[in-house]
Amino acid sequence: MAVGEALQGPLLPVPGVTIGVACAGIKKPNRRDLVVFQLTEGSSVAGVFTTNAFCAAPVVVAREHLASGEPIRCLVINTGNANAGTGEQGLADARETCARLAALRHLETEQVLPFSTGVIGEYLPMETLANGLPNALATLMADNWSDAAHGIMTTDTRPKGCSRQFEFEGETITVTGIAKGSGMIKPNMATMLGFVATDAPVPQALLQSLLSEANEASFNRITIDSDTSTNDACMLMATGRADVKPVTSAEDPLYRHLLKTVREVMLDLAHALVRDGEGATKFVKVAVEQAASTEEALAVAYTIAHSLLVKTALTASDANWGRILAAVGRSGLKDLDVDAVNIWLDDVQIVENGQRASGYTEAAGAAVCAQEELTIRVSLSRGEVSDRVWTTDLSYEYIRINAEYRT
Amino acid sequence: MAVGEALQGPLLPVPGVTIGVACAGIKKPNRRDLVVFQLTEGSSVAGVFTTNAFCAAPVVVAREHLASGEPIRCLVINTGNANAGTGEQGLADARETCARLAALRHLETEQVLPFSTGVIGEYLPMETLANGLPNALATLMADNWSDAAHGIMTTDTRPKGCSRQFEFEGETITVTGIAKGSGMIKPNMATMLGFVATDAPVPQALLQSLLSEANEASFNRITIDSDTSTNDACMLMATGRADVKPVTSAEDPLYRHLLKTVREVMLDLAHALVRDGEGATKFVKVAVEQAASTEEALAVAYTIAHSLLVKTALTASDANWGRILAAVGRSGLKDLDVDAVNIWLDDVQIVENGQRASGYTEAAGAAVCAQEELTIRVSLSRGEVSDRVWTTDLSYEYIRINAEYRT
Numbered sequence: 001m002a003v004g005e006a007l008q009g010p011l012l013p014v015p016g017v018t019i020g021v022a023c024a025g026i027k028k029p030n031r032r033d034l035v036v037f038q039l040t041e042g043s044s045v046a047g048v049f050t051t052n053a054f055c056a057a058p059v060v061v062a063r064e065h066l067a068s069g070e071p072i073r074c075l076v077i078n079t080g081n082a083n084a085g086t087g088e089q090g091l092a093d094a095r096e097t098c099a100r101l102a103a104l105r106h107l108e109t110e111q112v113l114p115f116s117t118g119v120i121g122e123y124l125p126m127e128t129l130a131n132g133l134p135n136a137l138a139t140l141m142a143d144n145w146s147d148a149a150h151g152i153m154t155t156d157t158r159p160k161g162c163s164r165q166f167e168f169e170g171e172t173i174t175v176t177g178i179a180k181g182s183g184m185i186k187p188n189m190a191t192m193l194g195f196v197a198t199d200a201p202v203p204q205a206l207l208q209s210l211l212s213e214a215n216e217a218s219f220n221r222i223t224i225d226s227d228t229s230t231n232d233a234c235m236l237m238a239t240g241r242a243d244v245k246p247v248t249s250a251e252d253p254l255y256r257h258l259l260k261t262v263r264e265v266m267l268d269l270a271h272a273l274v275r276d277g278e279g280a281t282k283f284v285k286v287a288v289e290q291a292a293s294t295e296e297a298l299a300v301a302y303t304i305a306h307s308l309l310v311k312t313a314l315t316a317s318d319a320n321w322g323r324i325l326a327a328v329g330r331s332g333l334k335d336l337d338v339d340a341v342n343i344w345l346d347d348v349q350i351v352e353n354g355q356r357a358s359g360y361t362e363a364a365g366a367a368v369c370a371q372e373e374l375t376i377r378v379s380l381s382r383g384e385v386s387d388r389v390w391t392t393d394l395s396y397e398y399i400r401i402n403a404e405y406r407t
Numbered sequence: 408m409a410v411g412e413a414l415q416g417p418l419l420p421v422p423g424v425t426i427g428v429a430c431a432g433i434k435k436p437n438r439r440d441l442v443v444f445q446l447t448e449g450s451s452v453a454g455v456f457t458t459n460a461f462c463a464a465p466v467v468v469a470r471e472h473l474a475s476g477e478p479i480r481c482l483v484i485n486t487g488n489a490n491a492g493t494g495e496q497g498l499a500d501a502r503e504t505c506a507r508l509a510a511l512r513h514l515e516t517e518q519v520l521p522f523s524t525g526v527i528g529e530y531l532p533m534e535t536l537a538n539g540l541p542n543a544l545a546t547l548m549a550d551n552w553s554d555a556a557h558g559i560m561t562t563d564t565r566p567k568g569c570s571r572q573f574e575f576e577g578e579t580i581t582v583t584g585i586a587k588g589s590g591m592i593k594p595n596m597a598t599m600l601g602f603v604a605t606d607a608p609v610p611q612a613l614l615q616s617l618l619s620e621a622n623e624a625s626f627n628r629i630t631i632d633s634d635t636s637t638n639d640a641c642m643l644m645a646t647g648r649a650d651v652k653p654v655t656s657a658e659d660p661l662y663r664h665l666l667k668t669v670r671e672v673m674l675d676l677a678h679a680l681v682r683d684g685e686g687a688t689k690f691v692k693v694a695v696e697q698a699a700s701t702e703e704a705l706a707v708a709y710t711i712a713h714s715l716l717v718k719t720a721l722t723a724s725d726a727n728w729g730r731i732l733a734a735v736g737r738s739g740l741k742d743l744d745v746d747a748v749n750i751w752l753d754d755v756q757i758v759e760n761g762q763r764a765s766g767y768t769e770a771a772g773a774a775v776c777a778q779e780e781l782t783i784r785v786s787l788s789r790g791e792v793s794d795r796v797w798t799t800d801l802s803y804e805y806i807r808i809n810a811e812y813r814t
Contacts, residue, residue: 053743054736054761085732087746087762120729121763225715230733308632308715308801312809322527325492326637329461336460339494354461355494356528394715399803402719 002157003275003283003372003392011145012163014174014197016040016239019144021151024132026125027080027118032151034132036101037075037195038140043239045072045113046208048215050232057083057090058114059233061098070110075235076101076133077193079154079180083116083124084230093124100130104137117154117180117193117231149178152193155401156182160272162265168254171244173200175261179234179269182224182278194219194234194269200258201240202247209250210259211236218266221389223305224277225398236262274390279397282314285375285390292383296333300378301389303331310376311394319365321350328378340381346374409564410682410690410779410799418552419570421581421604423447423646426551428558431539433532434487434525439558441539443508444482444602445547450646452479452520453615455622457639464490464497465521466640468505477517482642483508483540484600486561486587490523490531491637500531507537511544524561524587524600524638556585559600562808563589567679569672575661578651580607582668586641586676589631589685601626601641601676607665608647609654616657617666618643625673628796630712631684632805643669681797686804689721692782692797699790703740707785708796710738717783718801726772728757735785747788753781 017039024034039045047066049059066072076097083090098112116124139147149159163176177196202210211234219234240246247255275283286304291297304310307327313320324343329336343351345368350360368374424446431441446452454473456466473479483504490497505519523531546554556566568585584603609617618641626641647653654662682690693712698704711717714734720727731750736743750758752775757767775781 052733052736053740054732054745082729085729085758085762087760090762120733227714227716227730227733227737230729230736307634308805309634309809312806315806316810318810322489322492322637323634325461326459326527326634329459329637330634333460338461351492353494355492355497394806396803396806398715399719399722399801399806402716403723403725 003280009163011149011161011178012165012174012176013142013145014176014239015199015241016043017197017237018140018142019148020136020138020140021144021147022132022136022139024078024135025128026078032147033079034129034136035077035148035151036133036136036140037237039073039237040239040241043072043237044202044204044207046204046211046236048211048234050229052230052232054085054230056116056231057086057094058116059231060091061094062113062115062233065098065110065113068110070108072113073107073111074101074105075113075115075195077115077152078124078129079152080118081116081122081124082118082120082231085121086123089123093126096126097124097129101133104133113235115193115233117152120230145176145178152178152180154180154182155278156180156276158276160269160276162268164261164265166257166261168257169244171242173242173244173258174198175258175265177265177269179273181273182276192229192232194266195237196235196262196265197237197239198258198262199239199241200247200254201242201244202238202258206247206250206255207236207238210255210262214259214263214266217263218270222270222274223302223389223391224274271390274392277392278401279395280392281372281395282393283373283390284314284392285388287375287377287386287388289377289379289386290382291380291385291387294385294387297385297387298389299333300328300331300380301387303327304376304378305389305391308394314369314393315395317366317369319345319350319362319369321356321365324376325351337381342379344377345369410687416570418556418568418585419572419581419583420549420552421583421646422606422648423450424604424644425547425549426555427543427545427547428551428554429539429543429546431485431542432535433485439554440486441536441543442484442555442558443540443543443547444644445512446480446644447646447648450479450644451609451611451614453611453618453643455618455641457636459637459639461492461637463523463638464493464501465523466638467498468501469520469522469640472505472517472520475517477515479518479520480514481508481512481519482522482602483519484522484559485531485536486559487525488523488529488531489525489527489638492528493530496530500533503533504531504536508540511540520642522600522640524559527637552583552585559585559587561587561589562685563587564683567676567683569675571668571672573664573668575664576651578649580649580651580665581605582665582672584672584676586680588680589683599636599639601673602644603642603669603672604644604646605665605669606646606648607654607661608649608651609645609665613654613657613662614643614645617662617669621666621670621673624670625677629677629681630709630796630798631681678797681799684799685808686802687799688779688802689800690780690797691721691799692795694782694784694793694795696784696786696793697789698787698792698794701792701794704792704794705796706740707735707738707787708794710734711783711785712796712798715801721776721800722802724773724776726752726757726769726776728763728772731783732758744788749786751784752776
């Protein structure tokens with residue numbers, strides 16, 4: 001199951017980035033499960049990572065290597081095994097993965113960032129993984145983004161990728177990204193895994209602030225099951241191959257253009273994760289308006305998006321406004337004036353001043369809920385702040401996938 | 408579906424309490440849906456209510472009437488309609504219900520407390536309800552607790568009730584209670600509806616503090632789907648018919664005895680709600696030890712209890728310790744030392760110092776998870792505080808019930 005169209009259009013190469021993909025047999029044979037990104041000399045890399053206290057070994061090591069100041073030249077990603085909950089052995093394995101790849105490319109270990117996704121709590125099969133590295137490197141090509149999108153999938157039913165270009169001072173700048181994730185999705189820094197690259201020249205510190213800002217408006221606004229993963233990571237790579245002057249500040253016009261485009265690409269990827277959410281049959285935007293702060297807008301939005309009763313009503317295409325109202329009521333807002341709350345499903349008002357809207361008919365609500373895509377919009381009449389998150393319904397299929405995932 | 412044994416043993420009458428039950432046809436014909444409790448003169452009544460900002464009209468009116476100081480003599484409960492999200496009309500209907508019953512019993516309107524449970528957002532069918540009142544009153548009897556337990560059910564698959572007695576100064580004191588609730592359960596003051604009565608003599612203020620304390624350890628420690636209802640209410644009635652000296656302070660031996668017994672009855676009822684949780688196939692205790700505070704013990708316990716990934720693993724009897732670990736990691740504890748975390752399934756240690764326990768085998772974990780009842784125990788090594796909550800798994804059946812409830 002998945003909602004809406006799958007991957008559209010080609011994924012454009014980013015000058016300065018080559019990608020290799022192999023079937024290493026980490027969990028299953030004949031499945032693309034090992035991906036290597038290689039970056040041209042002079043590239044910058046920024047990253048955002050999970051806030052889960054039990055972050056996985058590769059997250060710890062990737063943070064260390066990013067902080068080392070060594071220029072990052074390779075990223076290595078495996079699926080089939082998350083290398084999480086694996087203690088000292090897991091950290092040693094993540095470092096060993098980097099060291100093996102570094103040796104093959106004549107780099108320092110710190111110039112490689114490791115990423116893993118899959119089952120928690122099992123040690124990486126190191127020899128299997130290491131044996132796959134030469135095969136992945138043998139396929140290094142600029143045109144491998146689509147293969148890479150396949151190579152990082154786990155329970156995903158389809159690959160996720162997005163490309164955008166913009167013109168700047170006569171030069172075409174490209175932004176291409178891929179992502180994976182379908183369950184255990186309530187990113188709190190980034191999604192399960194996202195990799196975005198551009199050929200724009202951006203120094204590391206500015207690239208990091210650009211990524212953080214784009215991430216806040218994209219991956220940090222989606223939830224499938226409210227389970228923040230141990231392995232979330234989103235990386236932004238800038239190769240500097242485009243023939244324009246490097247970004248020097250956040251006020252730089254190129255920075256603003258690039259931020260807008262990266263945010264678009266990341267929002268597209270974030271939406272693709274939700275559309276492919278485990279068992280998803282609906283793609284739902286929850287928008288909260290007239291809140292007193294971003295914090296309270298998000299409290300209401302996430303309470304609705306996480307409510308099992310709202311999610312199961314959506315599965316049944318049931319315009320059950322009482323469940324939405326109850327979710328608003330328990331979202332923890334201080335001194336909420338319930339008589340000032342209004343709620344719409346798309347353009348159909350279902351709640352007016354805290355009760356059933358006067359002109360509302362079940363038929364009108366049911367028509368909106370029958371759609372594959374809809375917006376739940378809540379107005380709180382408490383202030384000027386709006387925010388929104390995206391989520392899915394909760395279907396039998398979600399239970400099947402997650403009850404069977406390890407068995 | 409439901410876990411464990413249904414209602415056991417007789418529900419003992421409480422001197423001073425009579426109960427009437429009728430089939431009023433509020434939502435469906437020939438179904439017990441209207442219950443009246445009548446209390447002898449001199450009784451005290453205490454209540455705890457939902458914290459949902461959208462509390463239902465009967466909750467507002469019950470609070471008003473309790474606060475009025477008029478001695479409460481009747482409670483009237485209907486199922487089939489929650490009278491929530493119904494605005495001014497709903498408040499008028501709740502008051503009218505009390506007035507109609509008061510007129511029949513020669514009471515003041517304020518001496519009656521109203522309760523409703525069922526679908527949100529529809530107006531009460533007032534004439535149908537009012538026509539049922541004489542029929543309910545015609546059956547007033549001390550021995551009607553079991554009928555009443557049936558009469559307050561909605562999606563419950565079985566009635567919930569519990570009786571306990573204790574001896575005090577040569578007198579037998581009785582505590583009997585009933586409750587209903589199966590979904591939209593994460594009480595934050597009380598469960599959907601609970602009614603507990605005793606013949607011990609306890610003035611209202613002390614009865615309220617006793618109820619609050621017992622409630623905190625029982626209904627406030629369960630969750631099925633984390634959706635706090637709009638109609639939660641739990642009432643404790645004390646008729647004073649037992650021939651012992653009235654309680655005069657919280658240090659009074661009778662207060663301590665009664666608190667212990669009321670807490671036992673309410674915990675039994677709370678467990679019965681979880682066992683009958685929508686689609687429940689497991690009854691799961693989540694115990695957190697060595698926390699720095701009750702707040703953080705509960706944060707960890709509820710994060711585990713609400714995790715869809717943990718709940719679906721339980722459905723599959725899958726000892727998926729990685730999902731439990733990930734839930735602990737995202738529960739928001741500051742400076743959590745992940746290497747000091749230990750987790751057990753019953754007596755089988757699954758996580759030792761933040762990773763898979765050394766002696767752990769999948770077979771041992773699977774054997775515990777195959778049980779209908781189990782305990783997930785987490786030790787944080789941060790302090791001396793323990794607490795625990797009870798919950799269920801998340802099955803296909805939950806989805807079916809909630810996707811079909813209104814259709």
